[in-house]
Amino acid sequence: xxxxxxxxxxxxxxxxxxxxxxxxxxxxxxxxxxxxxxxxxxxxxxxxxxxxxxxxxxxxxxxxxxxxxxxxxxxxxxxxxxxxxxxxxxxxxxxxxxxxxxxxxxxxxxxxxxxxxxxxxxxxxxxxxxxxxxxxxxxxxxxxxxxxxxxxxxxxxxxxxxxxxxxxxxxxxxxxxxxxxxxxxxxxxxxxxxxxxxxxxxxxxxxxxxxxxxxxxxxxxxxxxxxxxxxxxxxxxxxxxxxxxxxxxxxxxxxxxxxxxxxxxxxxxxxxxxxxxxxxxxxxxxxxxxxxxxxxxxxxxxxxxxxx
Amino acid sequence: xxxxxxxxxxxxxxxxxxxxxxxxxxxxxxxxxxxxxxxxxxxxxxxxxxxxxxxxxxxxxxxxxxxxxxxxxxxxxxxxxxxxxxxxxxxxxxxxxxxxxxxxxxxxxxxxxxxxxxxxxxxxxxxxxxxxxxxxxxxxxxxxxxxxxxxxxxxxxxxxxxxxxxxxxxxxxxxxxxxxxxxxxxxxxxxxxxxxxxxxxxxxxxxxxxxxxxxxxxxxxxxxxxxxxxxxxxxxxxxxxxxxxxxxxxxxxxxxxxxxxxxxxxxxxxxxxxxxxxxxxxxxxxxxxxxxxxxxxxxxxxxxxxxx
Amino acid sequence: xxxxxxxxxxxxxxxxxxxxxxxxxxxxxxxxxxxxxxxxxxxxxxxxxxxxxxxxxxxxxxxxxxxxxxxxxxxxxxxxxxxxxxxxxxxxxxxxxxxxxxxxxxxxxxxxxxxxxxxxxxxxxxxxxxxxxxxxxxxxxxxxxxxxxxxxxxxxxxxxxxxxxxxxxxxxxxxxxxxxxxxxxxxxxxxxxxxxxxxxxxxxxxxxxxxxxxxxxxxxxxxxxxxxxxxxxxxxxxxxxxxxxxxxxxxxxxxxxxxxxxxxxxxxxxxxxxxxxxxxxxxxxxxxxxxxxxxxxxxxxxxxxxxx
Numbered sequence: 022x023x024x025x026x027x028x029x030x031x032x033x034x035x036x037x038x039x040x041x042x043x044x045x046x047x048x049x050x051x052x053x054x055x056x057x058x059x060x061x062x063x064x065x066x067x068x069x070x071x072x073x074x075x076x077x078x079x080x081x082x083x084x085x086x087x088x089x090x091x092x093x094x095x096x097x098x099x100x101x102x103x104x105x106x107x108x109x110x111x112x113x114x115x116x117x118x119x120x121x122x123x124x125x126x127x128x129x130x131x132x133x134x135x136x137x138x139x140x141x142x143x144x145x146x147x148x149x150x151x152x153x154x155x156x157x158x159x160x161x162x163x164x165x166x167x168x169x170x171x172x173x174x175x176x177x178x179x180x181x182x183x184x185x186x187x188x189x190x191x192x193x194x195x196x197x198x199x200x201x202x203x204x205x206x207x208x209x210x211x212x213x214x215x216x217x218x219x220x221x222x223x224x225x226x227x228x229x230x231x232x233x234x235x236x237x238x239x240x241x242x243x244x245x246x247x248x249x250x251x252x253x254x255x256x257x258x259x260x261x262x263x264x265x266x267x268x269x270x271x272x273x274x275x276x277x278x279x280x281x282x283x284x285x286x287x288x289x290x291x292x293x294x295x296x297x298x299x300x301x302x303x304x305x306x307x308x309x310x311x312x313x314x315x316x317x318x319x320x321x322x323x324x325x326x327x328x329x
Numbered sequence: 330x331x332x333x334x335x336x337x338x339x340x341x342x343x344x345x346x347x348x349x350x351x352x353x354x355x356x357x358x359x360x361x362x363x364x365x366x367x368x369x370x371x372x373x374x375x376x377x378x379x380x381x382x383x384x385x386x387x388x389x390x391x392x393x394x395x396x397x398x399x400x401x402x403x404x405x406x407x408x409x410x411x412x413x414x415x416x417x418x419x420x421x422x423x424x425x426x427x428x429x430x431x432x433x434x435x436x437x438x439x440x441x442x443x444x445x446x447x448x449x450x451x452x453x454x455x456x457x458x459x460x461x462x463x464x465x466x467x468x469x470x471x472x473x474x475x476x477x478x479x480x481x482x483x484x485x486x487x488x489x490x491x492x493x494x495x496x497x498x499x500x501x502x503x504x505x506x507x508x509x510x511x512x513x514x515x516x517x518x519x520x521x522x523x524x525x526x527x528x529x530x531x532x533x534x535x536x537x538x539x540x541x542x543x544x545x546x547x548x549x550x551x552x553x554x555x556x557x558x559x560x561x562x563x564x565x566x567x568x569x570x571x572x573x574x575x576x577x578x579x580x581x582x583x584x585x586x587x588x589x590x591x592x593x594x595x596x597x598x599x600x601x602x603x604x605x606x607x608x609x610x611x612x613x614x615x616x617x618x619x620x621x622x623x624x625x626x627x628x629x630x631x632x633x634x635x636x637x
Numbered sequence: 638x639x640x641x642x643x644x645x646x647x648x649x650x651x652x653x654x655x656x657x658x659x660x661x662x663x664x665x666x667x668x669x670x671x672x673x674x675x676x677x678x679x680x681x682x683x684x685x686x687x688x689x690x691x692x693x694x695x696x697x698x699x700x701x702x703x704x705x706x707x708x709x710x711x712x713x714x715x716x717x718x719x720x721x722x723x724x725x726x727x728x729x730x731x732x733x734x735x736x737x738x739x740x741x742x743x744x745x746x747x748x749x750x751x752x753x754x755x756x757x758x759x760x761x762x763x764x765x766x767x768x769x770x771x772x773x774x775x776x777x778x779x780x781x782x783x784x785x786x787x788x789x790x791x792x793x794x795x796x797x798x799x800x801x802x803x804x805x806x807x808x809x810x811x812x813x814x815x816x817x818x819x820x821x822x823x824x825x826x827x828x829x830x831x832x833x834x835x836x837x838x839x840x841x842x843x844x845x846x847x848x849x850x851x852x853x854x855x856x857x858x859x860x861x862x863x864x865x866x867x868x869x870x871x872x873x874x875x876x877x878x879x880x881x882x883x884x885x886x887x888x889x890x891x892x893x894x895x896x897x898x899x900x901x902x903x904x905x906x907x908x909x910x911x912x913x914x915x916x917x918x919x920x921x922x923x924x925x926x927x928x929x930x931x932x933x934x935x936x937x938x939x940x941x942x943x944x945x
């Protein structure tokens with residue numbers, strides 16, 4: 022199948038076929054990162070700009086490694102050292118970058134829709150690396166890739182997503198993706214963290230963790246975003262963790278072969294207990310990170326005309 | 330012509346022949362950035378250090394892309410994460426970098442003359458990427474390249490530069506360069522923004538925008554540096570823009586085929602109205618950015634002995 | 638000799654044979670940085686992560702240049718723009734990086750022992766680029782390389798280290814290394830800057846500079862860390878420099894062919910007078926920086942199985 026998208030803005034827009042092409046391409050790239058010489062010349066002479074308006078280690082590093090392993094030139098721009106300080110608009114920043122002839126612009130921005138705006142304005146491929154509480158498509162793709170590897174399939178699985186659903190771009194992208202691929206998604210979180218229109222997305226939601234993870238094949242714990250949380254939407258961290266921390270006791274409600282996921286960074290003891298996070302029988306958290314590089318390699322490859 | 334300069338510190342020092350060599354070399358490099366594989370091996374094994382003591386997106390990115398497209402290794406150092414925090418002198422920083430055998434050091438610094446000081450102390454090629462309110466030679470070179478492309482020549486053109494002339498390194502470098510190349514430069518700005526000794530530079534200056542842009546072939550609008558402006562040299566932004574904002578009305582005073590330039594980042598509605606900035610009939614602002622990569626490639630090439 | 642260490646965490650752990658292998662490898666790499674094309678394909682396809690939790694110009698730049706000259710891909714992560722902002726533990730950061738299959742992680746951290754912790758947890762090679770007041774092994778290696786080049790040997794030399802010994806990882810690593818290699822190390826500093834257990838390290842210590850540098854072959858001045866010093870362990874900078882600043886007068890107590898070293902950044906006039914720092918007859922400070930690139934190239938090479 023020819024992959025003829027210009028941009029990757031969200032999972033909502035992608036077809037099942039497109040998701041399958043991305044996951045298959047990523048699987049074929051997985052092996053490169055295990056070689057003695059972890060580099061192929063595929064994107065030599067291509068320029069990839071990582072334009073990050075929010076702090077990030079793993080996502081920016083993952084994109085940078087993905088680009089370099091494909092021999093692309095990678096340029097990092099972080100908001101704190103950039104013209105943004107001087108008050109330039111996002112659109113002008115993007116158009117200026119466009120004029121330097123990059124091939125792909127990877128953008129993370131606190132405003133939902135920022136990558137979509139860019140995509141309509143510049144001719145380069147745009148990859149959304151997280152936009153506000155909206156979408157984080159590469160995270161959902163690496164999550165689906167991880168589940169598929171561990172479970173052999175996506176269709177028919179029960180996936181529980183637990184935490185601050187309302188503010189989570191990871192949850193949103195995964196809900197879109199997993200539903201498309203035939204998985205059953207159920208949610209759990211405090212009522213203040215569940216979006217009001219959530220039932221319209223075709224998923225069940227619960228206020229009790231136990232109700233959601235019961236018989237789940239996959240338990241995906243979300244990060245409580247301590248640094249963003251100023252609105253007091255839950256009484257206290259201690260109370261949150263009493264009700265929503267995944268631990269050795271409540272994990273027993275899930276299927277015995279359930280896997281546990283987390284997009285990171287982990288707040289140990291808040292949303293996940295250390296013994297679960299580090300238990301190789303359950304945790305696939307580092308598999309997710311590992312798949313992230315392959316998924317980003319696949320997207321960089323496909324968006325620069327790789328499989329034409 | 331052999332190009333045997335060690336450094337590019339300012340336009341004031343360059344001869345007409347040297348400017349022509351740089352512009353012609355840049356023109357020959359322009360095409361590389363439009364290729365499928367945007368990379369040539371010319372500077373393989375050369376090390377270029379971008380030493381930025383002031384925030385920058387476009388200039389730093391432009392130099393980094395220029396270096397990478399020539400296959401050089403590029404190293405970014407920004408003041409906020411560097412030894413400058415520890416109080417090291419600029420001279421010691423430079424000598425330490427010199428000891429690591431780079432080939433070119435690109436420096437931006439808030440102090441006028443900083444690159445010149447470096448150039449006398451270290452054996453490597455120094456490129457001034459902006460020093461205080463003094464010079465910004467690569468900006469003037471890309472401006473001249475853009476004008477030459479759009480107008481076919483520099484000599485005989487009337488170029489109006491409007492804004493905070495006194496604090497603008499862009500204005501200063503362009504005044505030197507355009508005058509050398511035979512263009513007529515006229516200036517406009519509030520009296521507080523016009524240098525006192527400006528007539529000695531051989532240019533006319535006006536306090537009314539309209540007087541300067543009348544019959545101009547090129548209108549170059551400068552950025553009001555909001556982040557630097559603490560001295561209240563103009564009453565208010567609103568008043569400034571009432572008198573000095575280029576808009577669809579006053580642009581009609583210029584020649585019908587006039588081009589509009591701006592070094593960016595733009596303050597939309599302050600020094601330039603959005604409809605002029607985005608009007609393809611007038612605005613060559615993104616052409617300037619595009620030429621910037623080629624000019625910097627040319628300088629990196631020439632200073633590392635490219636045309637010997 | 639096969640070099641089969643996984644990590645370089647400190648000089649204390651290294652054998653004399655290992656130090657010799659590193660220094661000899663570094664000597665063979667020194668020439669690469671003087672070539673027209675300063676790049677060899679040795680580490681092509683290897684990924685090196687510079688994970689810096691403290692500000693640094695020279696050390697980070699030195700590692701980055703070392704990696705690039707060996708054709709490795711280098712990734713910089715500085716704490717201020719990373720997940721550390723989000724409160725992730727060092728261990729989780731490291732494990733996440735591990736999952737992206739780098740080959741070497743270079744870490745600088747304010748906590749003594751941080752690199753050692755990482756080394757036990759991740760399978761990649763760890764290089765300590767400075768951990769708190771504990772060790773800075775690459776600095777000691779480049780110092781030993783410099784001394785060996787200038788003096789032809791290490792054994793039998795008298796090396797005086799002067800300054801804030803108690804808070805200096807540079808001093809600690811050099812004391813271990815120089816003692817192993819057969820040099821005589823003597824220390825000087827205010828009593829508040831001398832570790833209490835210092836005699837157990839087998840070195841003599843003095844509170845007078847003059848007593849330590851008398852007949853020294855090498856005088857190594859430490860940096861007063863102005864930015865860390867909030868505990869008032871010395872009355873004033875002026876008083877410190879009156880007693881402990883190396884100058885044209887007291888240097889005469891050392892051997893006539895003594896060399897003067899400093900790990901940088903220098904506080905001119907505090908611990909070393911400018912005329913000594915800049916005197917080519919004494920100062921080898923920039924030689925140290927130059928050797929730093931070669932030492933780091935050697936370590937990157939050896940830790941990725943270079944000499945197997």
